[in-house]
Amino acid sequence: MNYNPFIIPFTTGAIILFAIIIYKFIAWYRKLDKKQRFYLRKNILTFKSIEAIKESFLEALIHRNIYKKNLLLGYMHMSLAFGWFLLIIFGKIEASLHAQTLFEEPWLAIFFRYFVRDEHKFFMSEIFPPLMDFLLLVILSGVLLAWLKRFSSSLLGMKKTTRHSKFDKIALASLWWIFPLRLLSESSTAALTGNGSFLTGTVGNLMAVLNLQYFEIYFWWAYSICLFAFFVSLPFSRYMHIPTEVVFIFLKKWGATAGEEYSGYTDFQLNACSRCGICIDVCQMNFAANIQNVQSVYFIRDTRYKHLKDETANNCLMCGRCVEACPVGLELTVIRQQLRNKKEIAGKHYYDYTKPQEADKKYDIVYFAGCMTHLTPSIIISMKKIFEEAGINYWFMDENKGTCCGRPMRQQGFIQQSKDLISINQKLINSSGAKTLVTSCPICYKSFKEEYVLDIEIKHHSEFINELIENNKIKIQNSQKSIVYHDPCELGRGSGIYEEPRNILAKVGNLKSSEFEKQNSLCCGGSLSNAIIELEDQIKIRNHALENLTACNPDILATACPLCKKTFVHGNKAKVMDIAEIIAENISLQNQSSKHKEKNKIKTKIEL
Amino acid sequence: MKNWGFKIPDSRTLDLDKEDLKLYNKIVEKVPSARRCIMCGMCSATCSAANHTNFNFRLVHHKFRMGMFESLASELDKCMLCGKCRMLCPRGVNTRAVIYNMRIILDNMYYKNI
Numbered sequence: 001m002n003y004n005p006f007i008i009p010f011t012t013g014a015i016i017l018f019a020i021i022i023y024k025f026i027a028w029y030r031k032l033d034k035k036q037r038f039y040l041r042k043n044i045l046t047f048k049s050i051e052a053i054k055e056s057f058l059e060a061l062i063h064r065n066i067y068k069k070n071l072l073l074g075y076m077h078m079s080l081a082f083g084w085f086l087l088i089i090f091g092k093i094e095a096s097l098h099a100q101t102l103f104e105e106p107w108l109a110i111f112f113r114y115f116v117r118d119e120h121k122f123f124m125s126e127i128f129p130p131l132m133d134f135l136l137l138v139i140l141s142g143v144l145l146a147w148l149k150r151f152s153s154s155l156l157g158m159k160k161t162t163r164h165s166k167f168d169k170i171a172l173a174s175l176w177w178i179f180p181l182r183l184l185s186e187s188s189t190a191a192l193t194g195n196g197s198f199l200t201g202t203v204g205n206l207m208a209v210l211n212l213q214y215f216e217i218y219f220w221w222a223y224s225i226c227l228f229a230f231f232v233s234l235p236f237s238r239y240m241h242i243p244t245e246v247v248f249i250f251l252k253k254w255g256a257t258a259g260e261e262y263s264g265y266t267d268f269q270l271n272a273c274s275r276c277g278i279c280i281d282v283c284q285m286n287f288a289a290n291i292q293n294v295q296s297v298y299f300i301r302d303t304r305y306k307h308l309k310d311e312t313a314n315n316c317l318m319c320g321r322c323v324e325a326c327p328v329g330l331e332l333t334v335i336r337q338q339l340r341n342k343k344e345i346a347g348k349h350y351y352d353y354t355k356p357q358e359a360d361k362k363y364d365i366v367y368f369a370g371c372m373t374h375l376t377p378s379i380i381i382s383m384k385k386i387f388e389e390a391g392i393n394y395w396f397m398d399e400n401k402g403t404c405c406g407r408p409m410r411q412q413g414f415i416q417q418s419k420d421l422i423s424i425n426q427k428l429i430n431s432s433g434a435k436t437l438v439t440s441c442p443i444c445y446k447s448f449k450e451e452y453v454l455d456i457e458i459k460h461h462s463e464f465i466n467e468l469i470e471n472n473k474i475k476i477q478n479s480q481k482s483i484v485y486h487d488p489c490e491l492g493r494g495s496g497i498y499e500e501p502r503n504i505l506a507k508v509g510n511l512k513s514s515e516f517e518k519q520n521s522l523c524c525g526g527s528l529s530n531a532i533i534e535l536e537d538q539i540k541i542r543n544h545a546l547e548n549l550t551a552c553n554p555d556i557l558a559t560a561c562p563l564c565k566k567t568f569v570h571g572n573k574a575k576v577m578d579i580a581e582i583i584a585e586n587i588s589l590q591n592q593s594s595k596h597k598e599k600n601k602i603k604t605k606i607e608l
Numbered sequence: 609m610k611n612w613g614f615k616i617p618d619s620r621t622l623d624l625d626k627e628d629l630k631l632y633n634k635i636v637e638k639v640p641s642a643r644r645c646i647m648c649g650m651c652s653a654t655c656s657a658a659n660h661t662n663f664n665f666r667l668v669h670h671k672f673r674m675g676m677f678e679s680l681a682s683e684l685d686k687c688m689l690c691g692k693c694r695m696l697c698p699r700g701v702n703t704r705a706v707i708y709n710m711r712i713i714l715d716n717m718y719y720k721n722i
Contacts, residue, residue, distance in 0.1 A: 350685050353661045371656050371690040401659055404688035412689055412708060421688065528691045531708045534641055535700035566695050 013231030031264030039255035052253035065327035070157030079142030129197035171237035185219035279322035318529035340413035370441030382584035442491035487521035488561035526567035628675025651693035
């Protein structure tokens with residue numbers, strides 16, 4: 001048997017590591033809710049598992065998404081992950097070929113060069129030393145980049161990196177030293193026995209000045225102890241993402257989604273975060289308002305270690321920029337919402353004071369302006385004009401005594417209050433018998449889509465107007481003004497509506513693109529999801545966004561959200577208009593008169 | 609005493625010396641802008657809840673500052689947190705955060721998962 005006491009730290013570390021990981025995974029699995037388990041059972045033996053294997057390979061090993069951020073950063077992650085993975089695989093193959101069994105001592109592959117000191121004489125034995133040396137070289141280049149990143153993160157395309165906790169630092173330090181120590185120990189053995197290749201052989205020759213007979217064993221000891229330190233700190237540090245990310249990808253592919261409640265799936269997501277810090281650079285709270293402790297990476301970390309503060313959970317615009325940027329694809333805003341939710345008080349009802357006025361007759365379309373639209377009456381006037389021009393039989397649901405849609409309450413975690421508001425509005429909407437619900441506010445829109453149980457079609461007014469134009473219900477003229485469109489968070493990233501507003505605007509003006517658009521659009525700073533941000537910080541975020549959006553000096557800054565409009569108007573940078581206003585302004589008059597003529601014709605026909 | 613058929617009501621004056629700032633200071637710590645409120649009433653003018661009831665941000669705010677907590681929790685339950693008041697406040701008071709924090713303090717609401 002190949003044995004030397006220095007294998008003890010490695011072996012104990014590995015046993016502890018696997019025991020903890022298995023214990024944790026079982027605990028989280030038991031916390032999965034019914035729906036998630038159902039999907040898991042349903043899809044485990046389908047094609048989706050193969051997709052998950054492919055995705056794990058691309059994400060967990062190659063790190064495709066990080067390449068999109070920066071080539072060097074992607075290479076750094078790939079060399080460490082994929083390089084180490086191949087090193088383990090080929091090491092295992094080499095050891096198995098040598099021992100001529102699949103069940104050789106598990107440490108033999110790790111310390112192969114020490115135990116097999118003669119020149120290899122087994123099938124294909126001459127390939128392995130250069131191959132293993134090459135892989136080690138790749139990993140070492142990654143480690144070098146990781147060191148560089150600590151000194152200057154901007155070299156690898158990151159303005160800010162994560163501030164690490166103590167456990168992370170221990171794990172990070174041991175990870176940094178594992179591979180240099182492997183190089184030193186393999187090289188010293190290579191110098192003594194000549195079993196090295198281009199890398200270990202060369203370094204071994206350089207090291208020959210030392211008394212290697214004496215030092216060799218200590219290098220191996222150091223290597224083994226370093227592995228022990230890394231293995232033992234892994235489950236408690238950010239490196240827990242290595243095993244968890246793969247499980248997370250499988251669960252995601254099988255169809256699990258994070259619901260309203262904190263579940264085992266949330267635990268998997270919390271631990272799948274590698275704290276790479278990519279979410280920090282895209283966060284407007286960071287680069288515009290200079291608030292440094294609330295970004296998703298810190299939120300996830302604090303939640304995982306159970307010292308989440310009220311401020312970290314709540315001081316977030318929920319704009320979703322980090323969700324778009326996250327290379328792991330974590331549902332960061334959903335998890336934040338889960339943590340914001342407060343306990344419900346059984347039997348308590350809110351808003352009994354409202355006296356909803358149900359529809360007096362049947363309508364085709366219900367129009368729900370939303371609270372914020374009532375602050376921008378010009379949008380309401382424009383919508384009325386558009387409805388009338390298209391000759392639509394509509395009911396303005398919240399014209400006088402409307403209630404809130406319930407989303408602001410929900411986003412602050414008051415689920416019970418939100419449900420009560422929803423039931424009030426649901427009754428009203430159903431009373432109208434309409435087939436379509438049009439709203440001017442993306443916040444209400446998302447709420448109607450996700451939280452209401454309605455049997456009718458829900459449309460944001462940009463979708464609705466787009467359809468009117470395409471069906472020739474209204475005719476518009478091109479004003480030739482230059483327009484930049486600002487994607488509201490809840491409409492764009494929140495609901496995936498990017499094209500309809502652009503379609504409309506391209507017809508009424510000269511649509512220009514800006515640096516921040518579509519998935520990369522900025523938040524105006526007025527987000528209702530953040531109840532606790534102070535005005536001064538909001539203004540910083542707003543001004544930064546305005547500066548970027550108006551960089552090309554457009555005539556009009558268009559948006560599709562009353563809240564964004566109201567926020568930007570205070571910035572006094574450009575003329576801010578809602579899509580509905582722009583359309584109402586450019587409804588072609590010719591068409592109007594011809595329509596009236598047609599109406600008159602019909603009238604006369606009837607009279608005749 | 610002779611019953612005259614009417615009585616003199618209790619004084620409606622608020623004694624500012626009886627201010628109880630113990631809980632209010634907690635709010636100010638979290639929402640410094642609360643101090644800037646000049647009780648102008650812009651918030652009440654736009655309030656979605658005031659459209660239905662006599663809910664009044666200034667009254668709630670003032671009562672909280674005076675330490676008059678009776679029935680304040682149920683009064684706060686009328687607010688829908690829609691945020692219109694905050695958009696209009698000429699002094700930049702984060703009215704939503706004031707209500708939010710008052711609610712948390714008075715109802716002893718706590719998070720499910722933290």
